[in-house]
Amino acid sequence: MIIQIILLVGLVIFAGLAILAKDLLKAALSLAVASLFLGIIFFRLSAPYAGVFEISVVAGLITVLFALTISLTRKNDQVQEARLVKIAFPLFFILFLIIDGLVMKSLLLKVPALPAGPEAGTFGQVLWKQRTFDLIAQIGVILAGVLAVLALFRKKEEDKDE
Amino acid sequence: MVFSFIVIPLLVAAIMPLLGKISKKLIPDVLTNAALAFLLLNSILLIKPIFNQGSIIQNISWMGEKVNLQIALDSFNLFMLFTISLVSLAISLFSIDYLEHYGHKANFYALLLVMIAGMNGLVLVPDLFSIYLFLEVAAVASYALVAFGLGYDELEASFKYLMLSAVASAFALLSITIIFGMTSSLNFQDVARGLQDLSARYVIGVCLAFFIMGFGLKAALVPFHAWLPDAHPSAPAPISAMLSGLLIKVSGVYALFRIIYSVIGMTPVMSQVLMALGTISMVVAAFLALGQKDIKRMLAYSSISQVGYIVLGLAIGTPLGIAGGLFHLFNHAVAKGLLFLNSGSIQHITGTRNLEELGGLGKRVPLTAGTNLVGSLSIAGVPPLAGFWSKLVIIMALIQAKQMGYALIAILASILTLWYYLLIQRRAFFGQMNEKWSHIKEAPFWMSAANVILALICILVGIFFTPVFKTWISPAAEALARGVQQVMMWGI
Amino acid sequence: MSNLWFLYLFFSALLIFIGIYCLLTMRNLIKLFIAIEIISKGVSLALVATGAVQHTILLAQSLVITYIVVEVSLVATALALIINIYKKNKSLDVRLLSKLKG
Numbered sequence: 001m002i003i004q005i006i007l008l009v010g011l012v013i014f015a016g017l018a019i020l021a022k023d024l025l026k027a028a029l030s031l032a033v034a035s036l037f038l039g040i041i042f043f044r045l046s047a048p049y050a051g052v053f054e055i056s057v058v059a060g061l062i063t064v065l066f067a068l069t070i071s072l073t074r075k076n077d078q079v080q081e082a083r084l085v086k087i088a089f090p091l092f093f094i095l096f097l098i099i100d101g102l103v104m105k106s107l108l109l110k111v112p113a114l115p116a117g118p119e120a121g122t123f124g125q126v127l128w129k130q131r132t133f134d135l136i137a138q139i140g141v142i143l144a145g146v147l148a149v150l151a152l153f154r155k156k157e158e159d160k161d162e
Numbered sequence: 163m164v165f166s167f168i169v170i171p172l173l174v175a176a177i178m179p180l181l182g183k184i185s186k187k188l189i190p191d192v193l194t195n196a197a198l199a200f201l202l203l204n205s206i207l208l209i210k211p212i213f214n215q216g217s218i219i220q221n222i223s224w225m226g227e228k229v230n231l232q233i234a235l236d237s238f239n240l241f242m243l244f245t246i247s248l249v250s251l252a253i254s255l256f257s258i259d260y261l262e263h264y265g266h267k268a269n270f271y272a273l274l275l276v277m278i279a280g281m282n283g284l285v286l287v288p289d290l291f292s293i294y295l296f297l298e299v300a301a302v303a304s305y306a307l308v309a310f311g312l313g314y315d316e317l318e319a320s321f322k323y324l325m326l327s328a329v330a331s332a333f334a335l336l337s338i339t340i341i342f343g344m345t346s347s348l349n350f351q352d353v354a355r356g357l358q359d360l361s362a363r364y365v366i367g368v369c370l371a372f373f374i375m376g377f378g379l380k381a382a383l384v385p386f387h388a389w390l391p392d393a394h395p396s397a398p399a400p401i402s403a404m405l406s407g408l409l410i411k412v413s414g415v416y417a418l419f420r421i422i423y424s425v426i427g428m429t430p431v432m433s434q435v436l437m438a439l440g441t442i443s444m445v446v447a448a449f450l451a452l453g454q455k456d457i458k459r460m461l462a463y464s465s466i467s468q469v470g471y472i473v474l475g476l477a478i479g480t481p482l483g484i485a486g487g488l489f490h491l492f493n494h495a496v497a498k499g500l501l502f503l504n505s506g507s508i509q510h511i512t513g514t515r516n517l518e519e520l521g522g523l524g525k526r527v528p529l530t531a532g533t534n535l536v537g538s539l540s541i542a543g544v545p546p547l548a549g550f551w552s553k554l555v556i557i558m559a560l561i562q563a564k565q566m567g568y569a570l571i572a573i574l575a576s577i578l579t580l581w582y583y584l585l586i587q588r589r590a591f592f593g594q595m596n597e598k599w600s601h602i603k604e605a606p607f608w609m610s611a612a613n614v615i616l617a618l619i620c621i622l623v624g625i626f627f628t629p630v631f632k633t634w635i636s637p638a639a640e641a642l643a644r645g646v647q648q649v650m651m652w653g654i
Numbered sequence: 655m656s657n658l659w660f661l662y663l664f665f666s667a668l669l670i671f672i673g674i675y676c677l678l679t680m681r682n683l684i685k686l687f688i689a690i691e692i693i694s695k696g697v698s699l700a701l702v703a704t705g706a707v708q709h710t711i712l713l714a715q716s717l718v719i720t721y722i723v724v725e726v727s728l729v730a731t732a733l734a735l736i737i738n739i740y741k742k743n744k745s746l747d748v749r750l751l752s753k754l755k756g
Contacts, residue, residue, distance in 0.1 A: 008665045011699075015669055015692045019676040024684050031688055038695055042718070045706040050718040054698070057722050062691070062729050069733045070684060073740040085679040096671045104660040104667075111659075112360045116346035119712050127716040132231050133287060134720045137295035140172055140283070144276045144299055145727030148306030150179065151269045152734040291717055298724045305731050309738070317739045324732055325677065328690045332670075332697050335721070339697070342714075343659065343704040 004044060011037040016093070020086055028066040035059035049123055164233050166204060167243060167286060170197055171279035175272040182268020191258050194271040198254050198278070202247040205240065212240050213637060234288035234350070238488075241638035242285045242416055245492050248619075249407050249499045250278050256503045256612035257400045259605075260510060264398060270310060277303035277404065281412045288350045290338045290425070294331060297380070297413050301327050304409055308397045319392035326379055326389045334376030334417075337369040341425075354425050366426055373421060374439070381414020383473065384443035387466050391450075394465065395458035395515075399506020402458060406465040407499035411491055415469065419476050423642050428479050436477035441571055444470030448578040457505045457515045457586060461498065467579065468494045468541065474572065475556040478563050485639035486555030489631065493540060493548040493623065500537040500616035504530060507605040507613065508590065517589045524591035527604050531591040533617040538583035540620040543576045548623040551631070662703030669696030683736050683746045690732070694725055 014034035021027040035058040042051035119126070128135070174197045181189045212235065254274065261267050280300030284293055305327075309320035342348055344365065345356030357366065375386070382390040390410070394402045422428055444467050451463035472494065475487025507530045508523070509515050524531040540549035553576055560569035604610065623630055673693035680686055698718050705714020740746060 005661075008662075011695075012665060012668050012672070015672050015695065018688055018692065019672060019680065019685065024682070027685065027688055031691055034692075034695065038699060041699070042702050045702055046711055047702050047706065047715040047718065050698075050702055050715045050722075053719050053722050057726060058695075061726065065729055065733055066684070066688075069736055072737055073684070073746055081681055081685075082679065089675065092675060093672070097668065100664055100667050100671070104664045108657055108660055111344065111365050112362050113344045113708065114346055114356050114360065116708050116710050119710060121712070123712050123715060126712040127719070130713065131291075131716050131720070133289065133292050134295060134716070136168065136172075136231075137283060137292060137299060138720055138723050140168075140276060140279055140299040141295070141302060141724050141727045143172065143175060144273070144280070144302040144306075145730045147175070147179070147269060147273050147276060148302060148727075148731040149734050151266070151273060151306045151310060152312070152731070152738055154266055154269065291720075295720065295724065298728070302727055302731055305735070309735060312738065314742050317735060317742060321683070321732075321735050321739060324728075324735065325686060325690065328728060328732075329674070329677065329693065332690075332693050335697050336670075336700060339700050339704055342701075342710075343708055346708050346710050348713075 004041065007037050007041050007044070011041065016089075020089065022081075024070045025067065028063055028070060031066070032059045032063040035063075164208070164235055164286065165231070167201060167282040168279050170201065171275040171282070175275035175279065178268050178272035178275070182266075182272075187267055190268045190271045194254050194275060195251070195258070197275065198247065198251040201278075201282075202244075202251050205244045205247050208235070208240055209244075212237055213633075232288055232349070233286045235286065236641040237637040238420075238639075238641040239285050241488060241492070241634070242412065243282060245495050246278065246281050246285070246408055246412065249495050249616075250274075250404065252499060252612045252616050253400045253403050253407075253503065255608050255615075256403075256506065258608040260398070260400060260506055260609055264311065270307075270398075273303045273307050273310075274401075274404070276300075277307065277409070281408060284412055285416060288424075290341065290348045290350070290353065290421070292348075293417055293421075294335050294338060297331055297334070297417065300409060300413055301331065301380075304401075304405060307401045308393050308405070310398055310401065311396070313396075315392075316396045319389075319396035323389045323393040326386075330376045330379035330386075332376075333372045333379075337372035337376065340365065340369050340372075350424050354427070357426065370422075370426060370432060373418060374435070377414050377418035377421075378439065379414075381410050381418065381469055381473070382443075382466050383414075383439050383469065384446050384466065385439075387443065387447065390466060391459055391462045394462040394502075395456060399458075399502055399509065402462075402505070403499040403502035406462065406502055407495040410465065410469060411472070411495060415472055415476070415491065419642070433477050433479045437474055437565070437568060440470045440473030440475075440477060441568055442470070443467065444474065444575045445571060445578075448575050448582070451582050452578070452585075455517050457508065457517060457590070458502065460517075460582060460586060461501050461505060464541065464579065464582070465494075465498055467575065468498065471553065471556060471572065471575075474568065475552075475559065478559050478565070480559055480563055481636075481639055481643050482555065482562060483559035484642055485631070485635050486552055486559050488638055488642070489555060489635045490549070490552035492635070493552045493620070496616055496619050496623075497537045497540040497549060500533060500613060500620065501541070503609070503613055503616070504534045504537060507609050510605055510609065511602050517586065520590040521593050522591070523602070526602050529604055529610050530613065533610075533613040534591065535587055536617040536620050538587055540624070542580035542583045544580070546621070546624050548620050548627070551624065551627045555631075656707045659703060659707040662707075663700060666696040666700040666703070669693070669699065681748045683739065683748060686748070687729075687732050687736065691725075691729070694721075698722070 011034050014030045018027045018030040039051045039055035277300050280296045283296035305320050305324045309316045345353050379386040394406050447463045447466035451460050454460040472487050472491050475483050540547040543550045543553040557569050557572050670693050673689040676689035698721055701718050702714055705711040
């Protein structure tokens with residue numbers, strides 16, 4: 001349990017670093033480390049496949065995409081963040097921490113839930129047989145993403161010659 | 163076959179970029195319109211079986227394996243499917259000519275089809291998580307389509323839309339997660355049954371607040387409307403028509419009310435909150451629309467205002483109110499589609515959308531002026547046209563439910579609507595002709611054809627109001643009011 | 655509902671708060687998108703924790719994997735938009751985007 005809490009705290013700290021870091025590359029790397037923590041948490045919650053996906057895709061692929069974008073837009077990106085934002089952040093954060101803690105404490109044992117029966121089958125069976133529709137939707141999302149990137153990076157007036 | 167509503171657009175979209183290499187214009191045009199015409203035909207063919215039996219059950223086994231492809235179809239879904247197919251077919255006809263100066267038709271059509279597939283999927287699935295997923299399919303396609311012109315405004319508007327929309331769907335998913343935690347299931351029927359057993363009113367209240375935040379942002383109800391007046395005008399005209407006519411209704415209004423009626427169950431408090439939200443959007447957006455100079459921006463504010471009407475009607479909770487809301491949803495989809503397409507025609511003809519530069523176009527382009535007049539009067543609610551009847555039904559339902567205050571506000575807002583639509587009409591088409599516009603020509607064939615089709619629907623639905631309402635809208639409203647959906651099992 | 659659930663929800667709410675704070679105050683486009691990523695981490699943590707506590711972990715796991723796929727698609731679109739905006743603007747400052755003011 002203690003290890004789990006340490007991991008969760010680490011996740012929150014690196015998420016905070018990701019928004020406070022001045023250098024964008026460092027921010028993206030902090031985000032990757034946060035994903036790494038999240039992946040390990042998934043693993044310890046007996047969701048190994050989700051953990052692997054989180055680490056390989058989110059910490060890996062998305063970080064690469066972020067790094068690529070940052071390097072492409074690097075030349076003169078001196079965006080001055082308002083200084084007050086970073087000073088005020090711990091203040092608001094601690095305020096929210098207290099509110100959050102109180103809300104969750106007051107909710108303890110208040111939320112009713114139906115007991116779920118034990119799950120049958122393996123992960124593969126659940127994914128392929130119970131959530132088949134999601135796979136079709138996934139195809140749709142991937143298609144949408146690919147087409148969106150194609151549309152956004154197309155050359156203008158390419159087909160004027162027709 | 164019901165499943166084709168999702169599969170056909172996706173398949174055509176997937177092969178479109180390859181076909182676009184072979185023929186840049188003809189094949190994408192023909193294929194997209196054929197696919198959408200097929201879907202429209204399919205939805206018309208489904209009307210009879212659904213009204214006779216309530217639902218169709220088919221079991222197809224595929225390689226002896228049992229998989230879970232669940233589609234729920236009742237008259238409410240069918241009504242939405244028909245609306246989506248009809249308006250999107252008109253929009254793709256319009257795009258044949260309009261897209262000439264954007265280029266890259268294949269890519270455009272592919273994104274359009276993915277968006278339609280996402281909306282059809284969203285309408286058909288009886289599963290909370292799948293609703294979220296198809297919402298994202300439609301949304302990701304729409305971000306790219308808003309930015310399709312790659313101009314400065316388009317990119318900005320699209321980025322803002324993306325940010326707000328991503329937060330909205332995160333909140334919707336959070337709420338779905340909480341419901342999933344309480345009932346351990348995601349299917350509408352199971353969740354509805356589970357929630358009835360649990361009696362957890364406060365937690366459901368929190369979930370509902372998240373849902374209203376998430377889907378309300380997608381539907382652009384007033385406190386959450388900031389993205390719409392940028393995103394909708396920046397997009398190419400057919401996409402503005404698609405977003406304003408269909409996407410905000412399907413991914414906002416449909417999803418919210420399907421979950422409220424079929425899963426959570428309507429309560430008087432919810433009804434009051436939603437009615438108040440609807441009225442606020444109706445009034446505030448109508449006032450904001452008055453001050454606009456850009457035609458499309460004015461139309462976008464008008465969309466927010468009309469969505470307020472729809473939400474007000476659906477939130478009353480009585481069968482008459484729901485019927486009025488749905489009828490207005492259909493009328494607004496057709497009329498606002500028509501008006502945005504018309505604004506595209508105006509831009510195509512003159513090269514500007516600024517109301518102050520336009521004037522006296524009516525003599526040169528009678529067709530565009532005429533269809534624009536029909537659409538404006540229909541939305542504003544002038545008697546023989548379709549929009550009048552739906553507003554009348556909503557106001558009657560309000561009076562029946564003893565909500566005189568809301569009824570009065572609805573009538574006043576409709577007068578305000580008439581005012582700003584006449585403003586467009588007068589400034590753009592009537593009055594002194596600007597010297598600049600003495601050589602303009604009527605819009606190309608397919609653009610005018612799409613406008614005329616939609617205008618005819620506005621007129622015909624208005625004239626044949628009674629049969630349309632009895633055979634088409636009332637069953638859909640009853641299906642929604644009945645709450646629990648008939649579920650079809652598809653064991654492909 | 656087990657008490658453990660609220661521990662995870664507590665942390666997931668913290669992540670969502672960090673994301674929204676960043677979204678409301680920061681000016682760099684990439685920072686804004688990192689905020690969206692943090693929010694989605696919070697949501698996926700809540701999803702997996704719900705599954706683990708309620709013993710529906712297999713179902714929750716398949717949902718999270720689908721969610722990650724959606725996220726990748728969203729990231730690709732958003733970053734393509736950011737690069738395009740940078741090409742037009744030569745800057746990543748939100749304040750230069752006149753439309754974003756409201």
